[in-house]
Amino acid sequence: MPGAIQSLSRAAAILRLLAGGERRLGLSEVATGLGLAKGTAHGILRTLQQEGFVEQDPDSGKYQLGAELLRLGQSYLDVHELRARALVWADDLARAAGETVYLGVLHQRGVLVVHHVFRPDDTRQVLEVGSMQPLHATALGKVLLAYDPVARGELGDGPWEAFTPRTVTEPAALDAQCALVRERGWADAVEETWEGVASVAALIQDRRRNPVGAVCVSGAVETVCEGGAVRPSLVASVRTAARAISRDLGAHRF
């Protein structure tokens, strides 16, 4: 495969840099952060600004991400076939389970949330569509790790970050869990990412049985678990929903 276009790769790196740091960044910060000459960084930033991918604060001259990214991100969702098919199933699942539902796909070294149904009560919740979850410490992630070789490859050898005392950080333990996931057909994560939160997830396949994503139900340990384990009825609901979405995608052809 021939090489990549230099200026484009650099532009992407700049966008990621701006997305990473919470605050706005100055021209010099960007340039030194990526080891570029100031003039080079400026040229790229200028173009990105013209295209709307980057905005500049008139006072400080510092740069931040631009609105066009939001618009394009929305367009990504509009085209996303998995998400479109899953919308109604996710809704039903949330209602039946009485808990939050996430829909995630593999993206780089994490799970990207492409759909999110609020827990059906009136508490204030923030939409997490577009955010990333760790592969090794969530139910969504463990499903993808278990079935998608690419995901396991991306993750590398660990040890990985521990978010709680229960997070699995060692490769051997994680691979054992993945084997269990494949055997049972579903994954759980009880207080492995956040204290007090437990989740169950199941795989979604496309028409050729390739793993394309996962559904997950997530909620307080007190309501999701029973006697230390995830409630069987929840597991059943999640697996049924996953099968329904897969069927919708055409997985029933075999």
Added chain:
Amino acid sequence: MPGAIQSLSRAAAILRLLAGGERRLGLSEVATGLGLAKGTAHGILRTLQQEGFVEQDPDSGKYQLGAELLRLGQSYLDVHELRARALVWADDLARAAGETVYLGVLHQRGVLVVHHVFRPDDTRQVLEVGSMQPLHATALGKVLLAYDPVARGELGDGPWEAFTPRTVTEPAALDAQCALVRERGWADAVEETWEGVASVAALIQDRRRNPVGAVCVSGAVETVCEGGAVRPSLVASVRTAARAISRDLGAHRF
């Protein structure tokens, strides 16, 4: 101002092209659509794919937008100061008004929705964050047109598209409405975008009193209007919310 980086502008054009067409596009379609040589288009697409901005369907070889855009779009929202300040006020406004609340900023020739609070009932609603609304046919748009010279410039001379019989399509009529908006301090749009839907909007300013966005309450004509005009209490709520957000941004310094 020196010129833009060619390959970057082209890459942006490709992304917009992919965002525009609802379906996936092939290499040749992209190339001819933008008047590029196939090899050139391929090089850019290859790089965009490596960076995650574009994905390729393994079967058809066709291209679509990539997940990285969703992630970056989310990062844009995270950093967005106006949105962060407005979150809680928008929530209160929706609850008080019993209607949908939108928060919009000027972007190119339209209003980009950066926040959306669902109408506080249990009907199914789709999140419109990241979508665009027309400047000339929405309350949000008319506020921005009235106060932001850039917006008026972007819009050009018309006549503009009519979405309903009540849409304002002529420059003279629209400019008159903008004058009225400036005089009253708020804008309305009754069945100008969608039949049966009416909205009220007010301006949000930053610390230097520059227009940075607008808040809007939107709902069925039957509940929003009274005797052909928008209910005064709603207007008051919206204007109060807009002032509160502006104050939060530091507009009180004068």
Added chain:
DNA sequence: ACCACCGGTCGGCCATGCCGACCCCACCTG
């Protein structure tokens, strides 16, 4: 008043990305 550092510009050199011809494969089509 000075200096340090900021964002921004400029011009020359040369690596870089552009182009058009070419390849291979899948799918029609007669």
Added chain:
DNA sequence: CAGGTGGGGTCGGCATGGCCGACCGGTGGT
């Protein structure tokens, strides 16, 4: 099954487009 068509993808040579480092003008701190 041969031939044709159009798909995505590759390649190499030419020249152009973008990179770099030196250079501005303004600003805020000392």
